[in-house]
Amino acid sequence: MYNTLLPKLNTWIINNNGHNGDAKDILQESLSSIIIAHTKKKKTIPNNFEAYLFSICKYKWLDHLKKRNIKNRVTFDTASIHISESSIQEEYILMEYEQKKYQILERTFLLLGDLCQRLLNLVKEGLSAKGIAAELDMTSQSTVNRRKFACMQSWRKKLQQDNEFKLLKEDE
Amino acid sequence: MNKLFEKYYNKTLANDECNKLEHQFEQDRELLGDYKAFVMMMEHIAHRPKTIAALNNLNEVHQGYKAVKPPKIKNDLKKVLIYLSIGLLIGLTVYYYVSNQTNAEIAPTNNLYAQYFKPATISLTTKGDNQSNLLNIINTNYRTKKYQEVINDFEKLEQTTLQDKRLILMLGNALIAIGNHVEGQKTLLPLKDSNQFKNEYLWYTGLSYLAEDKKDLSMLLLNQIPKSSNYFAKAQKIIAAI
Numbered sequence: 173m174y175n176t177l178l179p180k181l182n183t184w185i186i187n188n189n190g191h192n193g194d195a196k197d198i199l200q201e202s203l204s205s206i207i208i209a210h211t212k213k214k215k216t217i218p219n220n221f222e223a224y225l226f227s228i229c230k231y232k233w234l235d236h237l238k239k240r241n242i243k244n245r246v247t248f249d250t251a252s253i254h255i256s257e258s259s260i261q262e263e264y265i266l267m268e269y270e271q272k273k274y275q276i277l278e279r280t281f282l283l284l285g286d287l288c289q290r291l292l293n294l295v296k297e298g299l300s301a302k303g304i305a306a307e308l309d310m311t312s313q314s315t316v317n318r319r320k321f322a323c324m325q326s327w328r329k330k331l332q333q334d335n336e337f338k339l340l341k342e343d344e
Numbered sequence: 345m346n347k348l349f350e351k352y353y354n355k356t357l358a359n360d361e362c363n364k365l366e367h368q369f370e371q372d373r374e375l376l377g378d379y380k381a382f383v384m385m386m387e388h389i390a391h392r393p394k395t396i397a398a399l400n401n402l403n404e405v406h407q408g409y410k411a412v413k414p415p416k417i418k419n420d421l422k423k424v425l426i427y428l429s430i431g432l433l434i435g436l437t438v439y440y441y442v443s444n445q446t447n448a449e450i451a452p453t454n455n456l457y458a459q460y461f462k463p464a465t466i467s468l469t470t471k472g473d474n475q476s477n478l479l480n481i482i483n484t485n486y487r488t489k490k491y492q493e494v495i496n497d498f499e500k501l502e503q504t505t506l507q508d509k510r511l512i513l514m515l516g517n518a519l520i521a522i523g524n525h526v527e528g529q530k531t532l533l534p535l536k537d538s539n540q541f542k543n544e545y546l547w548y549t550g551l552s553y554l555a556e557d558k559k560d561l562s563m564l565l566l567n568q569i570p571k572s573s574n575y576f577a578k579a580q581k582i583i584a585a586i
Contacts, residue, residue: 204402207402211394211398212387273384324346324385331381
């Protein structure tokens with residue numbers, strides 16, 4: 173995808189207020205968004221993936237221009253002729269939301285202590301409380317449960333203190 | 345509370361407790377917010393390993409590409425390129441000035457659209473059924489350019505009647521004529537694969553894109569109009585003007 177799409181995207185971005193090198197970052201960010209959204213929703217990848225990815229890259233670039241306060245008419249659509257533009261735009265908005273959510277959750281998760289992180293990962297792997305107790309050198313299953321709830325509580329507090337999370341909730 | 349949330353999330357909560365909790369959610373938005381956060385956290389842990397692995401993989405590829413720098417151009421070659429660019433710039437400026445003097449002006453896309461857009465002539469034949477009266481009204485309104493009324497009357501048509509490709513063309517044209525390009529383009533889309541009306545699809549959708557100043561898309565469609573079509577010559581003129 174890098175080999176086939178990058179040159180095309182590079183030309184498009186340079187024609188729309190960008191510089192050499194911007195395309196690589198935009199492609200990387202767009203692919204990250206797609207990975208995050210698709211892993212979670214288990215959505216199927218569209219048949220015409222290159223056109224789909226190109227459209228997502230274009231919306232990403234538009235967002236960048238907006239953030240840089242550059243009002244620019246961009247040439248759109250050439251790649252997305254076979255995909256409804258409104259549905260791509262809708263999907264892009266959802267994707268951005270999912271990516272923001274992922275970043276906040278990951279950031280706050282990493283604020284937890286090492287023990288909490290390991291414990292929560294083991295819980296999700298489906299290991300029994302007994303197994304987790306053995307893995308983490310805890311005395312009993314009830315300690316595992318107590319720690320687990322304490323970790324979740326602590327994570328939730330960190331989330332609720334996060335300013336971006338508050339904004340995200342307002343957006344919902 | 346986490347314990348309760350976990351049971352509710354895993355659907356292992358007894359029915360009465362479940363109802364009680366749902367009732368609490370309705371009454372207490374903060375509690376509902378806490379539960380939503382809990383769900384987000386659970387989902388995050390569930391997908392985290394897979395997502396992180398994929399993102400790391402992507403990052404490696406990205407770093408590899410970032411490391412590739414464009415080849416350095418030698419200084420002499422650089423100088424030659426700079427002189428060439430300056431020469432080219434002067435040449436282009438002169439050309440632009442001269443062509444502006446001689447060609448008067450190049451029509452903007454919107455003018456081109458206004459110049460070329462004439463709704464298709466469509467003759468409907470009615471079968472004497474209960475839709476006939478309505479179709480006759482639509483026909484008359486279309487011929488007398490009462491496009492908004494045409495659009496309103498289309499809403500009253502039965503779904504089966506609406507499959508008729510001539511009607512699709514008529515509605516698409518009416519929408520474009522009143523400036524509702526997005527709906528017009530959507531309406532015309534089924535004609536894309538029609539043997540009889542494909543050229544109409546290319547022509548009118550191409551014009552509609554032109555009105556929206558989407559030159560790339562317009563050219564893409566107009567370029568597909570075959571030589572044998574009545575629209576070919578006009579399409580070529582538009583492409584040349586763009």
